Amino acid sequence: MKIYIVGIGLIGGSMGMDIKTVYPEVTVYGVDSNENHLQQALALGVIDVASELEGVSDADFVIVSVPVDVALTVLPKVLDLIGENTIVFEVGSTKAPICEAVANHPRRRNFIATHPIAGTEFSGPSAAIAGLFQGKTNIICEVERTAFKLQEKALDLFKAIGMRIRYMEPKSHDKHIAYMSHLSHISSFMLGKTVLNKEKHEQDIFDMAGSGFESTVRLAKSSPAMWTPIFKQNRKQVVKTLDEYISNLTHFKDLLVSEDYDAIYEEMESVNKIKEILNGMLK
Numbered sequence: 001m002k003i004y005i006v007g008i009g010l011i012g013g014s015m016g017m018d019i020k021t022v023y024p025e026v027t028v029y030g031v032d033s034n035e036n037h038l039q040q041a042l043a044l045g046v047i048d049v050a051s052e053l054e055g056v057s058d059a060d061f062v063i064v065s066v067p068v069d070v071a072l073t074v075l076p077k078v079l080d081l082i083g084e085n086t087i088v089f090e091v092g093s094t095k096a097p098i099c100e101a102v103a104n105h106p107r108r109r110n111f112i113a114t115h116p117i118a119g120t121e122f123s124g125p126s127a128a129i130a131g132l133f134q135g136k137t138n139i140i141c142e143v144e145r146t147a148f149k150l151q152e153k154a155l156d157l158f159k160a161i162g163m164r165i166r167y168m169e170p171k172s173h174d175k176h177i178a179y180m181s182h183l184s185h186i187s188s189f190m191l192g193k194t195v196l197n198k199e200k201h202e203q204d205i206f207d208m209a210g211s212g213f214e215s216t217v218r219l220a221k222s223s224p225a226m227w228t229p230i231f232k233q234n235r236k237q238v239v240k241t242l243d244e245y246i247s248n249l250t251h252f253k254d255l256l257v258s259e260d261y262d263a264i265y266e267e268m269e270s271v272n273k274i275k276e277i278l279n280g281m282l283k
């Protein structure tokens with residue numbers, strides 16, 4: 001089996017590691033516009049061969065794991081190059097613009113739109129983690145538009161690396177993911193900004209950053225090259241989500257200004273139920 005990974009960063013690299021573990025007979029080819037990433041991926045054993053995009057023509061699988069703006073141009077090129085038995089999947093954090101970009105492509109039935117809900121704040125092949133996808137959800141969109149026998153092959157691969165599958169429409173995915181992922185990143189970036197603007201001494205930040213600050217600011221370490229095109233592609237939903245978030249922040253501030261501590265207590269208590277929801281999911 002021949003698998004191509006186009007974009008051998010955190011997600012592509014982690015896929016490469018897991019695929020090599022579960023299918024030891026597979027040869028993993030890497031394609032990346034950044035020569036250093038290709039060399040790192042080879043040195044880390046994440047890929048077997050550094051290659052070019054044109055090589056995808058006789059691949060069994062092609063995984064496209066580039067920033068979502070790049071996916072809009074690279075994905076149609078990959079579909080132009082492949083044969084009728086190749087299955088292509090893409091892992092970007094937005095789904096509607098990507099599905100639209102290939103909606104009328106003659107090889108649309110070779111494509112499966114996915115979003116693995118797994119990752120970290122780090123980028124590049126050196127950030128790749130073995131087992132990253134174990135027990136995590138893979139959101140699949142418009143599955144009915146993928147040829148049935150190719151769907152089956154892709155699902156086998158996702159299950160082999162430990163993922164559970166959830167089907168969603170692209171627009172619904174983008175709406176929900178604005179709340180579940182995009183908002184937390186903006187919130188973390190702006191938390192980081194607020195602290196950096198005020199706390200001018202690095203030693204003070206270092207000495208006083210407890211695990212509370214560390215966990216809420218973690219996402220502010222994420223890559224602007226990955227996130228700017230996500231916010232651009234999901235702009236309308238993200239703006240709507242931010243409006244709701246800002247309104248909640250303002251409400252909290254108003255309660256504090258008016259010293260309504262009973263209401264503050266109740267606000268926090270009602271949100272505590274997130275604990276049961278998340279604990280239930282982790283079981």
Ligand SMILES: NC(=O)c1ccc[n+]([C@@H]2O[C@H](COP(=O)([O-])OP(=O)(O)OC[C@H]3O[C@@H](n4cnc5c(N)ncnc54)[C@H](O)[C@@H]3O)[C@@H](O)[C@H]2O)c1
Pocket residue numbers: 006007008009010011012031032033034037065066067068070071074091092093094115116117118119120121122123124125223226230
């Ligand atoms: N990081 C996460 O937590 C996470 C989780 C799920 C999905 N995603 C999605 O996965 C995709 C990849 O994210 P990542 O975290 O692996 O990013 P990354 O920056 O670690 O990797 C992206 C790779 O794509 C390469 N690349 C950029 N332009 C290219 C081009 N024209 N041709 C070939 N390679 C190119 C980069 O050099 C880099 O190696 C993104 O679409 C992102 O939205 C990320």
Ligand SMILES: O=C(O)C(=O)C[C@]1(C(=O)O)C=C[C@@H](O)C=C1
Pocket residue numbers: 092093116117118119120121122180181182219
């Ligand atoms: O845990 C993290 O660090 C992540 O950013 C992972 C995360 C998320 O928001 O949960 C980030 C982007 C994705 O598209 C999917 C997963």
